[in-house]
Amino acid sequence: MAVSLKLSITVVTIVTAALGLVTAALGLVTAASALVSHRHSRPLSARSKHTDRFDYKTRYFQQKVDHFGFAEDSTFKQRYLIADRYWNQDGGPILFYTGNEGDITWFCNNTGFMWDVSKELGAMLVFAEHRYYGESMPFGKKSFSNLKHLNYFTSEQALADFAVLIRSLKQTITGAQNSPVIAIGGSYGGMLAAWFRMKYPHIVIGALAASAPIWQFEDLSPCGTFYTIVTNDFLKSGKGCAESIRNSWDAINKLSSTAEGLTFLSHTFQLCSPLQAPDVASFKSWLIETWVNLAMADYPYEANFLQPLPAWPIKVVCTFLKDPSLPAKSLLQNIFQAVNIYYNYTGNAECLNISQTATSNLDDEGWYYQTCTEMVMPSCSDGVHDMFELVPWDLQDFSDNCKKDWGVRPRPDWIATVYGGKNISSHSNIVFSNGDLDPWASGGVTKSISDTLVAISISEGAHHLDLRSSNDADPSSVQNARALEVEYIKKWIEEAKAEPVQ
């Protein structure tokens, strides 16, 4: 049986950090290095059911392909979803989800927080799709066909889309003219929400930026923190757990150096395609991605975020990883049991496919392009402060891969130049929430900067738990966070209403 790994472009180019998105888990690609590399996470499914509770209308808005130039004057249809069941039509607020790297219906259905608070706030909900994702394709099916078509695929263009859309909504919806608008987003969407408030404070009165790693750029944060947080999640979820994973790499290296060992790994991990020597890096990346995704999705209740998972999945995983001192084969048999929780909680998987999450869906491809242009987020691991192997951040290698795959080189200093890096104290009305369990807190704003740039920590929170629907199993930390978030939103609305019109 031939090896049939269908590695997507993102896997081939090798990655180190994974940004699980807002509530979606389209991976964030970052560092590239040498042989061993970390893969990024991907969504199992970008669509969830459209329940009665999430009752929205789908709309399309004609956007200019290029807001920042006049040579390209074409337009495209940007999709957005709108829900106004509880909206106070006399100037009630608009909660505006700044869509990120995926199908907007998926974000809509996974941002229960907005639905939960809409009644109390008398708010209209709008979920705006990010250009080049979902159905919002500037050049239809040819949007990714060449660099010329990809040229309008930037965060600045996306923010301009949001601004133009909101201006239009306020002009065309009766009663919305004076509606204060609050930006809400998670992960990259949270970054967009924060940046939107920074760049368009005349359009949005405030922003809730959940799990938004706006400082995961250049040297704003240490590149290794991401994997340290992942490691800590495993460290505190069971004795021997992180150490078992740390020891697994040597075991894999040792076994994968022989044909017999490769066969053992293939059988033990019930791989759909037998592992061959050149695939070992991908195999390890796949495992890394699994641990990262577990950290991002370490929620207190059974949930289907990146995969269907039990409550506190890392604890469950760690029940298999108690003895790090086992010999290689036994250790890896336990690693399989752990991984199997992630990939086969439903019990339906017949074999594990190390390219399983490496689908070539557009979302992934799009995000990879973004990391190769603006979203250059250094990450690294050292095997000392984390449970991974030594993988330094290698910008040159990363850039070379981008050049090869897309014909572009990233501009690693651009995001801090345009959005301010650490120097954002002159802005106002942004709540940055981060979960202590979330690897992406590594690049987040975790300390308040001023009275109006507020950090909220959620001690038991993984990746933007606060944006998910409320749940009986929610720890008090996330309940408190949400209450505080609503309080700030109300305060911004009050202040906006009191503001004299020029």
Added chain:
Amino acid sequence: MAVSLKLSITVVTIVTAALGLVTAALGLVTAASALVSHRHSRPLSARSKHTDRFDYKTRYFQQKVDHFGFAEDSTFKQRYLIADRYWNQDGGPILFYTGNEGDITWFCNNTGFMWDVSKELGAMLVFAEHRYYGESMPFGKKSFSNLKHLNYFTSEQALADFAVLIRSLKQTITGAQNSPVIAIGGSYGGMLAAWFRMKYPHIVIGALAASAPIWQFEDLSPCGTFYTIVTNDFLKSGKGCAESIRNSWDAINKLSSTAEGLTFLSHTFQLCSPLQAPDVASFKSWLIETWVNLAMADYPYEANFLQPLPAWPIKVVCTFLKDPSLPAKSLLQNIFQAVNIYYNYTGNAECLNISQTATSNLDDEGWYYQTCTEMVMPSCSDGVHDMFELVPWDLQDFSDNCKKDWGVRPRPDWIATVYGGKNISSHSNIVFSNGDLDPWASGGVTKSISDTLVAISISEGAHHLDLRSSNDADPSSVQNARALEVEYIKKWIEEAKAEPVQ
């Protein structure tokens, strides 16, 4: 003798409002309408002498042609001037002139204020040229050859140039790393200074926006105020003066309807080329531009701003325009005497050329492109509140001309969308100065918005008088304005130094 009017593209397309630039007087083109139209002002010379006092070094910085896309990866040389004689090399401030529509050396030599205060502030001066002006051509001599080359000619790209340049200066100049930077500009340069602070508050701690009509867009200001202010300047400078000009249009219309009348006009105005019927609109535009330019340059001392002019030139002009009730020919003979002050104060002109200021120099052409894309500034006159003829604002006609001349249609709502229109109260540390005599105060911020968004009125000030070198004839209003401006700049610097670093 054949008619040899060499009207530049801007004149052919006919204009209504004139934005005299910062200290430069490259015209601001705006409305287009019907037959009669207003022309915009243009600089007599874009270069003045490089005196010892203005001792700068010329430098070039490699800028990306496109900050907002990755398909075009070429670079160009942006010119900037730097003066550090008085700079405190241990973190002394940088006063950064946000160059506007012309040769940066011209702005440098005409912004004496910055030179005057550099010693007191221990400041480095930097004057950055705006892309597509002067020597800063993204595609060299081909920058204006087609729409593809013009595509990167926007205010957003210019601001990004400034941001990238400042970041580089702070990284490369020893002692500048912690230097607070203050943006300073006049006219369109003042708009850029204000917008720069709004969009890049992490790069500049504050902005002095002199005579910056940031509200001369959409319906943010009445379209007629510009010409009302021009008219008021003449009204208060001599009895019968404005009324004479108001009556001149009918006289011109009457005389220009006959061959004899055209000959009379040609002789009376000592025109270099005899006036023919199709040129009458241009002739009137030229006069309108003359009155506008006099209003912008109505300085209290002899100066060479748009032309060499006497102190309080409108008062001088008005000495010829005391009797509005004269018959047509006598009235127009007086109008000529008035106009001759503007065009022939030195006595060197042998004849007057109604295309004289309509040179086809790059500056003008560039600004016309900007008005045809982002800088759509409605203007109109009604003949009732002003001394001009009825010229309504006609966006469609203006847009059609842009389409014809450049292949683009303007986006009149973009500037307010991207820069906030009237809703800018969340920003901080901007001083907006306006002169009561300056037509461009029509679109300026003339009332303070908050403690940190401050309007300064200069009762005896024409177009950004405050940015000019101090002069013994300066009225106290401009002396006070400059003192206040320095006070704010010092305050911003103090606050920036006290700001904790993240």
